[in-house]
Amino acid sequence: MAGENTATVTQGGAKISGAEGKYLTFILGDEEYGVGIMKVREIIGVMEITAVPHTPEYIKGVINLRGRVIPIMDLRLKFAMEEREYTDRTCVVVVEVQGQNGSMQVGMLVDAVSEVMNILAEDIEPPPDFGLTTDANNILGMGKVKGEIKILLDADRVVGKGFMADIEAMQ
Amino acid sequence: MTEEIRSVLDILDDLALKIMMVEPGNLAVIGELVSLVEEFSQASDIEDFPVILKMAGDLEKVFGMIIMTDLDDSPENYDQVGKCIGHMQEVHRTGGDSSPAVQNFKNDLRSIGYDVPEEVPQDNNTSEDVAAVPTGPPEIKVIDPDSEPMPDFLQDVDLLTGFIEETSEHLESIEVNVLDLEDNPGDDEIINNIFRPFHTIKGVSGFLNLKKIQEIAHCTENLLDDVRNGIRGMDSSVIDVVLKVGDFLKTMVENIKLVLDEGPDHYKNYDISEYVAWVKSVQGGDTIPASTPVQSATIDSAKTVPELKVPTSALAESVQQTKGEISASPGKPAPLPESSLQKKAQAATKSKPGTSIKVDVEKLDGLVNAVGELVIMQAMVRGNPLVDKLSDPKLTKDFAQLGRITSEIQKTAMSMRMVPIRQTFQKMIRLVRDLSKKTGKQVDLVMEGEETEIDRNMVDSIYDPLVHMMRNSVDHGVQMPDEREKMGKSTTGTVNLRAYQKGGNMVIEIEDDGQGLNTTKIRQKAIERNLINDNDKYSNYDLNNLIFLPGFSTADQITDVSGRGVGMDVVKKGVEKMRGKVEVFSEPGEGSQFIIRLPLTLAIIDGIIVRVGSDRYIIPTTAIQESLRPTEEQYKTVQGKGEALLIRNTLIPIIRLADLFGVADSNSNIFEGIVVVIEAEGKQRAILVDELLGKQEVVIKNLGGLQEIKGVAGGTILGDGRVGLILDLAGLVSSSAAIEISEEATAG
Structure with a gap:
């Protein structure tokens, strides 16, 4: 499948594997992000969210996705950006990620979805070192497409693992 | 294994609980018991109880002998050991030395064949006078695993899994039919129903290279064939053989399952020779043993027992097998009596399974x-x-x-998702039969409503509580025949086991016509244990239901024959885990009735939907005691902070759900809201909500990745498609502990 992330990128000899492939890109504020298309299950509009107590702020709550209850995570809040009113372009990108207890589906609230694009290995750079201010662990790499930068997210890390740890810390 | 150092009492309690759960053939549990007994020597306060340490040494030896099969791995023996543990608890209670209890301990140990060394410890030759009774069933023995390699039966795991599943079903059906046969001896159809599964087990196990299972199934099949063909009669010895062989096969099949799950290291090489010999001796009992060895080449299975003289019945069987195949083409002469064949055919059509398929859950x-x-x-x-x-x-x-x-x-x-409860009930037949044989009591088990359906997931969970209660009813409820006669009752006691659906619940009743609970004694014990005050007034119903408290555990009652309540807290815990309730009604001298109420399914919960701000929550109905709008007279604060309501002289702390859950738009005026009084973990709390929206059955769903959120048991999809959260009341009670007023303040 062309959608598989297969190639590797290098920087200073260090290799980052599995970054080339198709990405769904979306907008958060002024930045554009991408997430591996194979992780994406579906894109839905915002529906009414039921708040769940004792969870991190960025967990907006849960929704009913065709009889299945899934958590919704506001990526703006997760990345410590300012919260904004939902517009009619606001979307939920449902991704399937590896959590602690196997795979789970989580909805990511984003400002808007842009497109699906193929990003070649040579167009991907490893995440730059921002020092301590930004958590670069969430980032697979930086995709350069037509002079624009797409921040490629590691969905397993963003919504999978850290997520459970944050919840446990709240209990 | 626990690393912490525990007190003698803790270990004793644990031991008392474990011994209740022991099933013959389950050596793993014995292993746990042994390590518990060993733990005594390290107990924190063992210096205070030298007598208990000595008793523990004896117990350890007894368990050792059971493992080495010098002692019977039988429920009777475990009961005796259980009594011994009771004596140990007695010793502990009386503060170290209590000669009657120690004497009882020794007597009980002797009664199972363990010779307690008197003051001068003797050598360990004591075990030698324990020999298996030649006429009884042999013990299950394991041969040294090194002496014989494990036969290779792991070639086709799928087939093997299927075999294990089928065989367990077969064995269950055998057991039920045998017990049925005991009441209707001579019913050929039932004999056929027992014969057939043995035949199947024999065939499939041979195919799967499970030679031992095959051999033992084969010789039992031969015995049954004799019965079927009228060569010998159906009597209690045959029934015993079939039951015990069934148990043995169960043990072997379970071991194979273990091997399949955990790896070949767990393989146990069971010694079947004694069983085979026993089955044969029973078979030879009424019939003239065949003196002429029959060529074993006719049937495959006989190859596995080459040294064995195949009795005539085996030949008959082989002929019959062949016949079975031939008879498919009509017109061939039948070498066997017509009647037997017809019956076989009838039985075959009758037992034809309903058209059902297995579906992944x-x-x-x-x-x-x-x-x-x-x-x-x-x-x-x-x-x-x-x-x-x-x-x-x-x-x-x-x-x-x-x-x-x-x-x-x-x-x-x-x-x-629902299955009839019949299978679980049928296991009780055997239990009651064994118990009544052991105790010498005459007990009739009357079952009703076996067709009542129960959630598939609850079948396993309901088994243990049921066993406990059945034991309790037969052991302690029903009296001995002569005692019953004196009281003007029929010598045979009756235990009714009923299941039915009522008001969205599944109800299971266990009713005996025995002596009933000794309410006075329960009251005494409760006062002794500081559960109630001397001058408290309690109804008999309230007192009787105290037996479900952990304070009334196994231990106290084992030495107390007239009492009841063996491990009843275990029953309660088990039932509550399924979101059910258990209660007891009893009339002294007339009997007791235990009633278990369970939700029909674990997937659905009956709940009250409440509104807090713009959020909706579901409170499980089973925990709700009442709901009311608080008045100013009822409202009390403690130290200006803790809020509580005085309802019927009980001060109940208030939980403000809006504060606890951080709901912004809720009405904070308590007198305009509604409180729902709930009980969880034995504590009452008044939950303040804005409005009650109604009662609804909701399907429980987990919250995706959001697990173990305090105060939230799960979610459900409400009528408008939105998710509502189901409250976890136990979690709520504990997470509200910080703002809770102290218990002393509540009592004051």
Whole structure:
């Protein structure tokens, strides 16, 4: 499948594997992000969210996705950006990620979805070192497409693992 | 293993609990018992109890002998050991030395064949005088695993898994039929029903290279064939053989399952020679043993027992087998009596399984989910303002029809998860039979409502509580025949086991016509244990139901023959885990009645929907005691902070759900809200909510990745398609502990 992330990128000899492939890109504020298309299950509009107590702020709550209850995570809040009113372009990108207890589906609230694009290995750079201010662990790499930068997210890390740890810390 | 150092009492309690759960043939539990007994020597306060340490040494030896099969691995023996543990607890209670209890301990140990060394410890030759009774069933022995390699039966795991499953089913059906046969001896059809599964087990196990199972099934089959062909009669010895062989096969099959799950290291090489010899001796009892060895080449299975002289019946059987095949083509002469064949044919048609298929539970859950969604979607389409405007009678009619169909689908999907409780009930027949034989009591087990359906997931969980209660009823409820006669009752006691559905619940009743609970004694004990005050007034019902408290555990009652309540807290815990309730009614001298109420399914919960701000929550109905609008007189604060309501002289702390859950838009005026009084973990709390929205059965769903959120048990999809959270009351009670007023303040 062309959608598989297969190639590797290098920087200073260090290799980052599995970054080339198709990405769904979306907008958060002024930045554009991408997430591996194979992780994406579906894109839905915002529906009414039921708040769940004792969870991190960025967990907006849960929704009913065709009889299945899934958590919704506001990526703006997760990345410590300012919260904004939902517009009619606001979307939920449902991704399937590896959590602690196997795979789970989580909805990511984003400002808007842009497109699906193929990003070649040579167009991907490893995440730059921002020092301590930004958590670069969430980032697979930086995709350069037509002079624009797409921040490629590691969905397993963003919504999978850290997520459970944050919840446990709240209990 | 626990690393912490525990007190003698803790270990004793643990031991008392474990011994209740021991099943013959389950050596793993014995292992746990041994390590518990060993733990005594390290107990924190063992210096205070030198006598207990000595007793523990004896117990350890007894367990050792059971493992080495010098002592019977039988329920009778475990009961005796259980009594011994009771004596140990007695010693502990009386503060170290208590000669009657120690003497009882020794007597009970002797009664199972363990010779307690008197003051001068003797050598360990004591075990030698314990020999298996030649006429009784042999013990299950394991041969040294090194002496013989494990036969290779792991070639086809799928087949083997199927075999294990089928064989367990077969063995269960055998047991039920044998017990049935005991009441209707000579019913050929039942004999056939026992014969056939043995035959199947023999065949399949041979195919799978499980030689030992094959051999033992084979010789039992031979015995049954003799019975079937009238060569020997059906008597109690045959029934015993079939039951014990069934148990043995069960043990072997379980071991194979273990090997399959955990690896070949767990393989146990069971010694079947004694069993085979025993079965044969029973078979030879009434019939003239065949002196002429029959060529074993005729049937495959006989090859595995080359040294064995195949009795004539085996030949008959082999002929019959062949016959079975031939008879498919009509017109061939039948070498066997016509009647036997006809019956076989009849039985075959009768026992033809209903047309059912096995379905993956996950698929079923998927279906249930999809149907739930369908119901909601349909309501949404119907409620769409545009659709609503169309006042077309045909549309209205069609919608009504669609509604009927969807609710029908939903019902059917739900019912697919349900199975009749019959299988669980049937296991009780054997239990009661064994218990009554052991105790010398005459007990009739009357079962009703075996067809009542129960959630598949609850079948396993209900078994243990049921066993406990049945034991309790037979052991302590029903009196000995002579005692019964004195009281003007029939010598045979009756235990009724009923199941039925009532008001959205599944109810199981266990009723005996025995002596009933000794309420006075329970009261005494409760006062002794500081559970109630001397001058408290309690109804008999309240007192009787104290037996479910942990304070009334196994231990105290084992030495107390007239008492009841063996491990009743275990029953309660088990039932509550299934969100059920258990209670007891008793009339001294007339008997007791235990009633278990369970939700019909674990997937659905009956709840009250409440509103807090703009959020909705579901409170499980089982925990709700009442709901009310608080008045100013009832409202009390403690130290200006802790809030509580005085309801009927009980001060109940208030939980403000809005504060606890951080709901912003809730009404904070307590007198305009509603409190729902709940009970969880034995504590009462008043939960303040804005409004009660109604009662509804909701399907429990987990919250995706959000697990173990304090105060939230799960979610459900409400009528409008939104998610509502189901409250976890135990979690709420504990997480509200910080703002809770102290217990002393409550009492004051």
